[in-house]
Amino acid sequence: MPGRHSLFWRLAALLVTFCLLVISLSGSWGSWIDLQTSYLSGEARRVLQGYADEAGRIAWEGPEAVDAFRDDLKQREPGALDLLDAHLQSLGSRPSIEPSRLTRMRRLEWPMSRRSQTLPLISIPLVEGRGYLAIQLPERYRPWRYRALLQAVALYLIPAGLTLLFCIGLYRVLIAPLARLRELANALHADNLGARVDPRVARRSDELGELGRAFDHMAERLDESLGLQRQLLRDLSHELRTPLSRLQVASEAGLSGAELEERVRREVDVMRTLVDSTLELAWMDTERPQPVLEPVEVGALWEILCEDACFESGWSPQRLPCRLPAAGGLPGPGQSERAGAGAGEHPAQRHPSFAGRRLRLPGRSSRRRLLAAVGRGSGARGGGERAAAHLPALHPAQRRPSRW
Template sequence: MSLPDRHSLLWKLVAALALLCLLVVILEEDLAERVENATSRLPEETQQVLKGYAAQAQRAWEQQGAAGVDAFLEQLQEHEQVWAVVVSAQRESLASQPLSEDKHTRLNFIRPIDGLIGRPGARPSFYIPFEGSDARLVMELPLRLNPRQHNRLWEILAQQVLPASLAVLLGALLYRMLIAPMASLRRQAIALGSGDLSARIEPRIAERRDELGELARTVNHMAARLESTVDFQRRLLRALSHELRTPLSRLRVAGERELDIATLRQRQEREVLAMERLIDDTLELVWLDTERPQLPTEPVEVAELWNILREDCCFETGWPVERLPCELPADCRVSGNLNGLAQVLENILRNAVRHSAEHGIVRLSGQREDAHWHLWIEDQGPGVAPEQLQQIFKPFTRLGADRPGGDGFGLGLSIAQSVVHSQSGDIWAENADPGLRVHVRLPAA
């Protein structure tokens, strides 16, 4: 199984999860490092408090001697609940009681007031020298002054709150990425189900290049196709009912008149044939538009096909063959369905003959363009107004017809367009000088 392309939702989800994990690791380590560095030394406010205790101890020693030191240490112990001693430069106690062996040992691990606190979780001891003296106050750092007293809170923030916040952020991102478009698709489906065929998914979703964007474009295409089909069938039904009403009215009038049997039968046959042709062409157009059939293709000699069609046309119209020349190169072979192409060329040919000037010429020409053959059929009739060049390919479009069915039913070019499009081709019209030129582009065989 091949991997999805680079715009797939899979890679977006993988990237989002990888980014979440990376952010959690980086931010947690960075935050821990920053907190560790920020709490590795005593802040200036804490140093000032300890220096204040040292100044009190120095005044007590200078004013009252050992008794003053004893009173200070007792008061400090009561206030801060910490171990503390006042010693000389030779580590001799300046209080009334000498230092015990345990206190002597603890003096080996003291540090200056501006030094590092040490490993987390420990209760470090600092020494603060007296002003102008070798004596010093040695005391354990009070818990309330420990800059690391809130480190546990920072650990909870880094290890629990931060990942949870990033997970919520990722969830919101995934909701915007996945759930919101699905809600829009749901609204589109509800709108289509309620009959609003003009509803479309907004461009911000349809223009995405992942699976949701493809789904949105597919749904929009389906909705547009459905709207076009329903609108086409409605217009076709209205036009068909209008076109059938006229021959039926003529038949009713003919039945009401006192006509001989032969005349009445002739009128009846002509009107019935016209209605049969109208219904057949309409059904074929509906079939081409709704079914979009994939007709089998084969190499088709366009010049030979034209010869057959113009023989039939000359027999029906009395035109000489010279007025329907073929100027195609000898190697003109297209890939298409023979019957479908015959119908396309016949419809264009009959339309051109119908609107040609007296003694006019209808000419088939073409040239090779890369992998396609560009064909065109031009007449010498009055042409078409520029604003109606697209209109003539719509069903039941007749320009200058005196009566319905009298100049055709306006379905020939519509059927030709549907057949050409079903065979991966294109068809359009432009005014020649004089007349109308209908272009057909088809894949080369």
């Protein structure tokens, strides 16, 4: 059963109203056309009234004059005719019309009936109302001549035009939004990920509104997914440089066989973890599960950072002090340690101007939040902001970039 806001009810109400309107208009138009085409034309009235004026001048001259007039008029207008007195009695020597027909006579100003098989009998008053001229309507003055054409226009052409207008309205209401959705789908096909449905359509409470909102949600998910894929490729290529650069440093540092083997094994584990994390990230982007929060030890995180950075840059551990309070484990995503370590490694790797400088991690805890500033001291301008961009939010921690 369609819902209360379904488009079905609007369409049903609109269609029922339209059908009832067309039926009502067709019936009223048909009756109006029947009535208007039943009246005699102006020419017919003038001619027949002229015959009545002639009959009025000789009606009381006697039966012989009346018979002569009837014979003369029949030569001009073949059909039944007679001159009658006020009591519908013939003024001639003999009646020429059956008495039963005299009760069904019509007046000039009356509409003519179509129910009779023969032409109607017209009653025209004589001068001073002393009698009547009864004459059968001449064939050439028959009404209803254009009735069939007018009925066709009223019953077929006008409803067809109204139906066309109704279809145009339905097209604008239904098909136009669907055509717009098709254009938006083609825009998505052409890599225009910013295409969105008209807000007026998306705010509708019917099926078209639901379709528009579903399309917007799909477009947003697609845009977000492609953005995450691009970001993943950038991050993956960037993160792979770190263990590869350390392997290059290890190969050039002249380490012993055991130390080199340990370093290679460690960096291979890092790259394997990175690949596994990439697969997990792709799965999380598809399934969108609730990530499991794992405790992140800030001190251990900084030790990992110090060890890798010192090995790669040749710095001493004293140049990488950690001045964060012992806040214990903070909940965060499973890969927070690796990402946080990378955030601190990037300045030391990319900015040779750090030679002779100190990289500190000061901060304080406030209401279960860890407020940390990545980097202190002089160095490359803007490096802190770029490094802080790689530091994850250690839930419910905040990050605050600062100058180097």
